[in-house]
Amino acid sequence: MPNIQITFPDGSVREFPQGITALEVARSIGPRLASEALVAKLDGELVDLSRPIETSTSIQFITPTSPFPEGLQVYRHSSAHLLAAAVLELFPDARPGVGPPTETGFYYDFYRERPFTEEDLARLEEKMRELVKADLPFERVDYAKEEGLKLFEEKGEFLKCELIREKAEPVFSAYKTGKFLDFCRGPHVPSTGHIKAFKLLSVAGAHWKGDERSHPMQRIYGTAFFTQKELDAFLAQLEEAKRRDHRRLGKELDLFSIQDEAGPGLIFWHPKGGIIRKEIEDFLRDELLRQGYQLVYTPHVARVDLWKTSGHTNFYRQNMFTAMRLEDAEYQLKPMNCPFHILIYKDQRRSYRELPLRLAEFGTVYRYERSGVMHGLLRVRGFTQDDAHIFATPETIEAEVGACIDLAMLVLRTFGFDKFEVELSTWDPERRDQYFGEPEQWQAAEASLESALKTRRIPYRRIPGEAAFYGPKIDIKLLDALNRPWQLTTVQFDSWLPARFELEYVGADGQTHRPIMVHRALLGSLERFFGVLIEHYAGAFPLWLAPVQTVVLPISEKHHSYAQDVTEQLKKARIRAQLDHRNEKLNARIRDAQLQKVPFMLVVGDRESAARGVAVRRRDTGDAGFQLIGDFIRQVRELIDKRAVKW
């Protein structure tokens, strides 16, 4: 048998007989590697360790400690197969659909008359552990298409048959694990014994191939990690996310509610949430005015004709509330603010000297969402965008886009976010008919967006084909305290609406020209942003946002009047202060203030009233000792004024 040459990651080359398996190569290096390796990478392609190597190649072994995400993906994919094998042991009537790895684990879809229950999950997990102990191999078998199809048909695997008919090559691979045979490209870890730490998380409904008209499927979600420690950390993070859930905190801290009687997806901002919203709006408004925006207010409804002109009745109908008939015409609740701002623009003849014209509004819009998709503050039917439309000449577009990005970064950082992901969504030149406008316009638009990012040295990802039909856009996602991404800021280039509404300005040359529009929202929606903020801070807001900034706690009744005096002084300094003189032990009142996440608690008793001071307790670090009342006020005022996130 001829020899082949195998190149190792360190550059060394060794000869092996043709047909040797990757596992044998690993063994030639060391028994430890052979037992830990999960898959091999041959010239960059992932393969099973058991696969014979026929030609010279480079090789790399992937173990749990390899710095490649592919290892974990394969591992989770194998875990999904392990799950399917366990399901077939306990529920022979289940018909496996698909079961891929996901970002945080894996799932497997089954077709079955009866849904799985929580108890079923526990039994399945137990069975999976048994199969791990049995150390079953993930055995790869190649079938000719017809022969393989027949095999799956005999097993009654009608879903797999459908996939094979649609996707299989003339010879396709399948993987066998115990009773489970899957049409699968692989690769997999060598055997079930390699799977160390996993957990089944939930059952949920799904649809075959994601098509809601197709078979209902039962999806079992699970996750798997190389070590129990990593799994535990992941589960702890799930718990932490639950602890921070804005719906729960919104109730506990009395920030907002959703009322059955009013309808789903409609938000009631309670007084404490209202103060936070006011602080957010005040801050934004000040910045907007500083940056040359002009504030406008527009109605919530308009004649349907307006929405016909804008094109919304056509391409956005599915997201709009149905129109209402009034005496003279049909009226439509607004799903967007742009046509209104356009009407303000059109209300007079515009000169190039007025541009860029920046119109900003906290505009409340209503969008119809299907009943199953609402989620707290994050997905609602009525929300307020911190919206703005910039009407500009083509020459100034890049500068305007750049200014939007700068403003977005400034704003988001002020709220304490400092990790971002930026995306540039561009068109797909292959599908020109999907987009409005000429290719040259698109290239110019993309170039100006891209250049705005480049001159700021902002790292970004280009996503072809993700542009809106009317223009390319830049989206900024922030990462919260749990590193979850949230898409908030969007800056969109639009030459479609200016054309629809025949917008014009008179240029320096005395001719009329068409302006370009930039749609831009920094926080996206105030409701959604509020939800993100609550979860990011777990309800413990920065001082400047905290609904109650200080609570004054008199030790006993004889300190009431001094406590009252302290509270008045705080209020005079525009610090939100509350006096808690309830007939409760100090400990109980401290506890309540802690649970309400009040930044400062001021204990006042004999010592404090004698010395005109307060005993400061901080929300995060506890007792901070005595301070003169004047000093405390000055310090807190300063922290509020500079919108400190930490103190």
Next chain:
RNA sequence: GCUGGCGUAGCUCAGCUGGUAGAGCAUCUGAUUUGUAAUCAGAGGGUCGGGGGUUCGAAUCCCUUCGCCAGCUCCA
């Protein structure tokens, strides 16, 4: 909208196979006068999400409707 789960006091929840509702916290009243995360006692509070049905009898079983939760699908 679809699949599955759930809906009992303001909140968190108990209530086995049908026999006209219970705890803790919160609220109110009284006692207590408190030094850095829950003082004690008493009282009030529910047409068991809404409607219909089965039954001598329904929080419990059935139908229907509204809402919530986890997903699917779609988005700020």
